[in-house]
Amino acid sequence: MSFSQKYQQLPTVDKDAGEQESLQRKDPRKRRFPLFVIAIIVIMCASLPCIRMIRSRGFWAACHASPQRHSSTLAKLPSHYTLPSGDKIPSVALGVWQASKGEVGNAVTTALAAGYRHIDGAWIYRNEEEVGQAIKTSSVPREELWLTSKLWNTFHAPEDIEAALDQSLSMLGTEYLDLYLIHWPIAFKKEGNNILDEDLTADPYPTWQKLEELVDKGKIRNIGISNFNIRRIQNLTANKLKYQPAVNQVELNFWNPQPELLKWSKENGLLLEAYSPLGSNQQVGNSLSVPEVKNVACKLGITPAQVIISWSVQRGTIVLPKSVTASRIVENLEVFEIPQEDFELLEKAAASHPPQRVVNPSMGWKLPFDVFDGQ
Ligand SMILES: NC(=O)c1ccc[n+]([C@@H]2O[C@H](COP(=O)([O-])OP(=O)(O)OC[C@H]3O[C@@H](n4cnc5c(N)ncnc54)[C@H](OP(=O)(O)O)[C@@H]3O)[C@@H](O)[C@H]2O)c1
Structure with a gap:
């Protein structure tokens, strides 16, 4: 059985709908439309992490290369x-x-x-x-x-x-x-x-x-x-x-x-x-x-x-x-x-640089020692 014969045997729900469908199949631009929509959705999903990063760090600080993983x-x-x-x-x-x-x-x-x-x-x-x-x-x-x-x-x-x-x-x-x-x-x-x-x-x-x-x-x-x-x-x-x-x-x-x-x-x-x-x-x-x-x-x-x-x-x-x-x-x-x-x-x-604290109130409190001394 040829592909076109097989294709004609596909069930149709009602006649008008079937005609509509076969018309759409004949128009290659309309056939490609769903693929186009799917491609847009995939691209949007893949770029979400980058968008998040750009929002949080600013555009120029974001990844130079696209993320390898999601x-x-x-x-x-x-x-x-x-x-x-x-x-x-x-x-x-x-x-x-x-x-x-x-x-x-x-x-x-x-x-x-x-x-x-x-x-x-x-x-x-x-x-x-x-x-x-x-x-x-x-x-x-x-x-x-x-x-x-x-x-x-x-x-x-x-x-x-x-x-x-x-x-x-x-x-x-x-x-x-x-x-x-x-x-x-x-x-x-x-x-x-x-x-x-x-x-x-x-x-x-x-x-x-x-x-x-x-x-x-x-x-x-x-x-x-x-x-x-x-x-x-x-x-x-x-x-x-x-x-x-x-x-x-x-x-x-x-x-x-x-x-x-x-x-x-x-x-x-x-x-x-x-x-x-x-x-x-x-x-x-x-x-x-x-x-x-x-x-x-x-x-x-x-x-x-x-x-x-x-x-x-x-x-x-x-x-x-x-x-x-x-x-x-x-x-x-x-x-x-x-x-x-x-x-x-x-x-x-x-660990590759000397440790540097951001919080150490010892001097501010005028302690006679450093609170972290004697580790
Ligand atoms: N036990 C202690 O003696 C002691 C001492 C220090 C701290 N702590 C506890 O530890 C907590 C955290 O420490 P911390 O407040 O010193 O500092 P941190 O959490 O290391 O840093 C806070 C700073 O980072 C910014 N920030 C937070 N998330 C960010 C993100 N995703 N992207 C960019 N910037 C971001 C905040 O800005 P915005 O707020 O403006 O967003 C803020 O300026 C304290 O709140 C406290 O509960 C305890």
Whole structure:
């Protein structure tokens, strides 16, 4: 049977429709039209990652070569880590330091709508009330949220801790925190301006014991530390703790990757949280322009910020990018598995220069030592 004979045997629904169809088949321009539409759709889909990158980084900073992969082909990274308490902490949080009043509420609203379930805040950020309002007006049930706050240096004395915690709870509009951290291993006297309390700085155990008590009271689900180096962690854990620190929140980014602390923490079962992952306000531009970061972004069809945030999760840490810009908030939540050779390349590039911190208040607080000394 010839092709034209076979073709004539195809069933037709009704006569007019069949005539219409055969007319269309006879017109080659009309036959090509659906193919043309499909081609346009394919081209649009393929260029989406580039459009996203151009939107977030500007046209001239975008890929020189077209991305070799589309992010939808990349595996996702773990969305949660499990803490010793059994609680699951989301691996990406919205950081709200330096998110000023009047903008932090919108940032939290955008983040919750985008799917964030983890907000990293602190009493000293002075925006917990607006964060709490945004949470209240969202439809996200409290039990789906992970709220972190931090005990400020002035409240380390055991008798001051519960009142400081209660203030954060009340401003956030919640009965409990998922995580409460000792913000710095530095205690200030309550009176005066940043006057060092030498005893509580040298020995944070009394502070820790009070935090343990507040866990038992149900006001905090997990307790942890922040800005503690190995020596200071060991100084605390040498005591007979009822609850081990659940996390240590420290600066981790391309400029200060701290591979030794990361290795030690993994060996000792202590989860790290990466703060200032993009290098904070001062270094974010430089971080996103690192050639290795840009190359991996182009190769994977994701943005440089997504490369850095994904790298952080792939290193086995929680990551806390801050943004008050709606498109960036959405962008920062999407993390992807980076192929092993690219991951190693980033790790090597980050370790190939002398470490440089963006956050170190030692001089500003006029401490007689550097808070990070004696690693
Ligand atoms: N425990 C501690 O002592 C401590 C210390 C520092 C930070 N932290 C925590 O870590 C969080 C993050 O650290 P951080 O705020 O220092 O710095 P970061 O997250 O490294 O950087 C924030 C800066 O990057 C910009 N940005 C964010 N996403 C971007 C994107 N996709 N593309 C381009 N630019 C982008 C932000 O701009 P816009 O906001 O204008 O979009 C902002 O200028 C803090 O908010 C806080 O929760 C804790």
